[in-house]
Amino acid sequence: MKIHKRSSALRKMKCFPCQFSNTIKSAQSNTSALMSASFFDQADIISTVEFNHSGELLATGDKGGRVVIFQQEQENKIQSLSRGEYNVYSTFQSHEPEFDYLKSLEIEEKINKIRWLPQKNAAQFLLSTNDKTIKLWKISERDKRPEGYNLKEEDGRYRDPSTVTTLRVPIFRPMDLMVEASPRRIFANAHTYHINSISINSDYETYLSADDLRINLWHLEITDRSFNIVDIKPANMEELTEVITAAEFHPNSCNTFVYSSSKGTIRLCDMRASALCDRHSKLFEEPEDPSNRSFFSEIISSISDVKFSHSGRYMMTRDYLSVKIWDLNMENRPVETYQVHEYLRSKLCSLYENDCIFDKFECCWNGSDSVVMTGSYNNFFRMFDRNTKRDITLEASRENNKPRTVLKPRKVCASGKRKKDEISVDSLDFNKKILHTAWHPKENIIAVATTNNLYIFQDKVN
Amino acid sequence: MGAGPAAGGRGARSSPSPWAGRGVACGGEELRWPGPGGGGSRLLLEGVRVPAPLREPARPAGEGRAACEGAGGPLARSSSRFMLGRGLKRKLSDYEENMAGLSSAFDSSRNLPYPLKRQLVLNMCLTKLQTYKMLVEPNLHRSVLIANTVRQIQEEMRQESSQQPINVCNGIAPNPPSYPGIDSSGISLHLPSGSSQQESNCCNSWSAEGPIENSLLMVSDDDMSSAISSILKDLDFMEDISPPTSLVPAGDDEPPKSPENTCLKLEDDRQDLKGAECVFGSFEISNSTSYLKDLAIDDIFEDIDTSMYDSDFCSPPLMAPRPPSAATEETLKTFPSCNSSSTNNIPICRTDLSELDHIMEILVGS
Numbered sequence: 079m080k081i082h083k084r085s086s087a088l089r090k091m092k093c094f095p096c097q098f099s100n101t102i103k104s105a106q107s108n109t110s111a112l113m114s115a116s117f118f119d120q121a122d123i124i125s126t127v128e129f130n131h132s133g134e135l136l137a138t139g140d141k142g143g144r145v146v147i148f149q150q151e152q153e154n155k156i157q158s159l160s161r162g163e164y165n166v167y168s169t170f171q172s173h174e175p176e177f178d179y180l181k182s183l184e185i186e187e188k189i190n191k192i193r194w195l196p197q198k199n200a201a202q203f204l205l206s207t208n209d210k211t212i213k214l215w216k217i218s219e220r221d222k223r224p225e226g227y228n229l230k231e232e233d234g235r236y237r238d239p240s241t242v243t244t245l246r247v248p249i250f251r252p253m254d255l256m257v258e259a260s261p262r263r264i265f266a267n268a269h270t271y272h273i274n275s276i277s278i279n280s281d282y283e284t285y286l287s288a289d290d291l292r293i294n295l296w297h298l299e300i301t302d303r304s305f306n307i308v309d310i311k312p313a314n315m316e317e318l319t320e321v322i323t324a325a326e327f328h329p330n331s332c333n334t335f336v337y338s339s340s341k342g343t344i345r346l347c348d349m350r351a352s353a354l355c356d357r358h359s360k361l362f363e364e365p366e367d368p369s370n371r372s373f374f375s376e377i378i379s380s381i382s383d384v385k386f387s388h389s390g391r392y393m394m395t396r397d398y399l400s401v402k403i404w405d406l407n408m409e410n411r412p413v414e415t416y417q418v419h420e421y422l423r424s425k426l427c428s429l430y431e432n433d434c435i436f437d438k439f440e441c442c443w444n445g446s447d448s449v450v451m452t453g454s455y456n457n458f459f460r461m462f463d464r465n466t467k468r469d470i471t472l473e474a475s476r477e478n479n480k481p482r483t484v485l486k487p488r489k490v491c492a493s494g495k496r497k498k499d500e501i502s503v504d505s506l507d508f509n510k511k512i513l514h515t516a517w518h519p520k521e522n523i524i525a526v527a528t529t530n531n532l533y534i535f536q537d538k539v540n
Numbered sequence: 541m542g543a544g545p546a547a548g549g550r551g552a553r554s555s556p557s558p559w560a561g562r563g564v565a566c567g568g569e570e571l572r573w574p575g576p577g578g579g580g581s582r583l584l585l586e587g588v589r590v591p592a593p594l595r596e597p598a599r600p601a602g603e604g605r606a607a608c609e610g611a612g613g614p615l616a617r618s619s620s621r622f623m624l625g626r627g628l629k630r631k632l633s634d635y636e637e638n639m640a641g642l643s644s645a646f647d648s649s650r651n652l653p654y655p656l657k658r659q660l661v662l663n664m665c666l667t668k669l670q671t672y673k674m675l676v677e678p679n680l681h682r683s684v685l686i687a688n689t690v691r692q693i694q695e696e697m698r699q700e701s702s703q704q705p706i707n708v709c710n711g712i713a714p715n716p717p718s719y720p721g722i723d724s725s726g727i728s729l730h731l732p733s734g735s736s737q738q739e740s741n742c743c744n745s746w747s748a749e750g751p752i753e754n755s756l757l758m759v760s761d762d763d764m765s766s767a768i769s770s771i772l773k774d775l776d777f778m779e780d781i782s783p784p785t786s787l788v789p790a791g792d793d794e795p796p797k798s799p800e801n802t803c804l805k806l807e808d809d810r811q812d813l814k815g816a817e818c819v820f821g822s823f824e825i826s827n828s829t830s831y832l833k834d835l836a837i838d839d840i841f842e843d844i845d846t847s848m849y850d851s852d853f854c855s856p857p858l859m860a861p862r863p864p865s866a867a868t869e870e871t872l873k874t875f876p877s878c879n880s881s882s883t884n885n886i887p888i889c890r891t892d893l894s895e896l897d898h899i900m901e902i903l904v905g906s
Binding site for chain 1: 644646647657661664676677679680681682688692693
């Protein structure tokens with residue numbers, strides 16, 4: 079049986095909204111369920127999901143600054159053909175809300191991204207970041223403790239030295255497993271704008287952090303300085319027309335990284351070229367399709383996520399309506415484009431009005447780079463098989479799915495007669511959006527985050 | 541217990557889903573986020589729109605996003621501020637229950653004229669930008685995207701206006717909105733209180749009337765003189781050419797006028813206001829051109845009622861700040877009265893005209 083403890087150093091929650099929600103939680107709910115629910119929601123909204131390199135651990139971050147790590151049970155593969163289930167392994171408070179006194183701004187504790195480091199010893203390391211600060215966490219297990227101290231009693235009290243008559247060597251005895259998370263490094267005060275991405279380099283010594291206008295390069299061991307490698311801030315802020323939306327290091331080349339912009343372009347930079355990578359080595363941009371031009375063309379072309387394939391040959395970008403696969407060798411257009419929810423193209427004005435058009439969907443590759451997955455509205459998520467060119471829409475909801483149920487493919491009807499089992503566009507729930515998804519690096523296990531629920535699916539093994 | 545493999549018949553093109561929902565936690569239960577919420581309340585949480593954090597002021601559009609579980613989603617409840625104005629027919633469509641707001645109308649109606657659509661989008665953009673300015677820390681990404689959209693629309697309007705020689709608006713200055721100094725200069729809300737008052741008046745009046753019927757004619761003195769000089773320039777230009785037929789006000793299929801943008805400079809704020817309809821411009825020029833054509837004919841002078849062409853007359857329709865509707869009415873009222881007196885009325889203050897009058901008086905007097 080596993081016990082998880084919060085790191086004792088960060089137990090207290092001081093911010094006002096958190097205290098408020100704490101009060102609501104403990105009080106009897108005389109208020110309507112709707113009101114109390116909304117306060118619970120705030121801290122529980124999942125903001126990032128990430129498998130580690132082996133797939134054994136799954137980390138999630140939420141709006142309340144907490145990180146919850148799930149671990150896959152190590153089942154005996156011979157006995158059962160299905161993979162192990164994921165259980166909660168560790169929970170800790172990664173970031174606290176802060177107050178910037180200089181600007182009178184509150185800094186949200188919401189975890190924007192989590193990235194795992196590859197495992198080098200018994201402990202696990204991950205980077206988690208909010209809008210301003212990145213932290214390196216060490217998650218370690220303890221399942222033995224020393225017993226038989228000479229000067230201390232078992233409960234920790236010091237013995238009277240006069241009572242010590244013999245000497246003994248303390249021995250390790252097994253104990254209940256305890257998982258501890260401790261912050262090892264805190265990388266702070268390097269970003270004026272909100273951090274949207276972090277990415278660990280393939281050298282496993284450095285990583286980059288990107289905000290709206292700048293990208294910084296850090297060394298994992300050094301917290302008091304970082305190098306600015308990209309700066310797109312104009313001299314006059316009123317001339318600003320483009321911001322950085324995501325950045326990632328190449329999985330194999332430690333000198334290469336890409337960053338995407340709000341104008342739908344991706345720039346690939348080589349750090350060997352110069353210290354400040356303001357001039358890109360490659361610019362990936364698809365010419366606009368004039369037939370699809372609308373007032374919102376620029377807004378929907380803004381890239382919300384960029385991910386390299388595991389092989390490093392391709393990269394995938396997600397804009398509002400589509401997923402595009404780019405070959406790094408070809409800059410003028412993507413090699414594959416998949417429409418995620420084209421039926422929304424005729425609803426752009428309404429989506430703009432309710433701000434849904436600014437939703438930042440993420441995307442992910444499977445382990446073999448043959449299938450890509452991304453989320454949509456109404457708790458739908460989509461998968462595209464690059465080889466067979468088939469796609470599927472599935473729903474993550476608890477109403478229809480008991481555990482071990484096979485998911486039924488869904489279909490959205492754009493217009494005209496609605497067939498049975500189809501959902502019309504106007505009955506989609508735009509509050510239920512799946513922004514964060516993750517795919518196990520080796521197996522066909524996926525993690526899908528709805529607003530405040532996490533779903534883990536695996537493919538049926540016959 | 542588990543369902544059998546999905547039959548191949550499900551879904552026309554998609555393959556049967558090989559994905560089984562394990563959603564696992566201990567004991568095969570569906571995995572839940574280990575939040576503090578009670579089990580029973582969980583079902584209510586999905587689909588509840590999380591209200592904005594306490595530090596943000598409530599946004600007017602937020603009302604449109606009230607919790608809705610399966611009741612049609614936020615598309616059904618657009619902000620009521622964008623209701624269609626009087627006199628503008630709404631197209632009846634299949635999704636009538638969702639036609640709550642203009643954005644729905646925008647999306648579903650194919651017959652909305654392009655300038656109207658453009659004006660709608662521009663209004664929405666400017667409203668959003670204004671709302672963001674009121675926030676302590678606006679989202680830079682969104683602000684940039686919206687500002688680019690505004691610029692793009694303005695550029696388009698400017699190109700349209702520059703193609704039409706009758707347009708008199710003094711050019712569009714693509715004033716980028718000033719981003720609150722997020723970095724070293726600190727947070728600054730650039731709105732001086734006076735201008736924000738004006739703006740909110742604009743907003744209120746805008747919402748009260750349809751975007752086409754509303755013509756905001758708020759110009760500063762500088763703009764007025766520059767508008768007049770550009771009118772004069774155009775008039776000079778047109779002496780050389782025969783009046784093209786396009787001078788007739790826009791065809792019947794289009795709503796009254798294409799809205800033009802008159803940009804207003806409020807101190808150093810450089811904010812963009814709503815598009816202003818230059819009723820003044822197109823009406824004047826169409827009449828003045830015919831006047832110019834007949835300039836050679838002496839008979840015309842007999843029809844001119846000089847009292848109307850007093851320089852003071854020009855100011856009232858242009859004076860600011862008036863409630864826009866009042867300004868419109870007054871402007872419209874004065875022009876018909878001009879019309880009744882003569883066919884060639886030009887309430888434009890021209891130095892040439894006054895000189896002519898002077899000469900006439902001298903001639904008549906002697």
